[in-house]
Amino acid sequence: MSAITRDEVAHLARLSRLALAEDELDHYAAQLDDIIAAVARVAEVATDDIPPSSHALPLTNVYRPDEPRPGLAPHDALAAAPAVEDDRFRVPRILGEEA
Secondary structure (H helix, E strand, O other), rough: OOOOOHHHHHHHHHHHHOOOOHHHHHHHHHHHHHHHHHHHHHHOOOOOOOOOOOOOOOOOOOOOOOOOOOOOOOHHOOOOOOOOOOOEEEOOOOOOOOO
């Protein structure tokens, strides 16, 4: 006996806005049974003595201190630019719009 019925698959399909043919209902019912059985087997694993974790190894984020530092002066930043205009990088126009 299937744990998931054709009616339940049809109901899920309607909720998901999926149009399924009659033969697909049986096909997906069998697949959903296999998925539910696999999840049940995972749930049977003895995990009482294992603490919950999100990673196998403990992780610690290492950040440098967030301290303000002086940035580049405009003339230093633009020194290697192929084209400069009004203390800005000059780039080719890519849109046909007027600035």
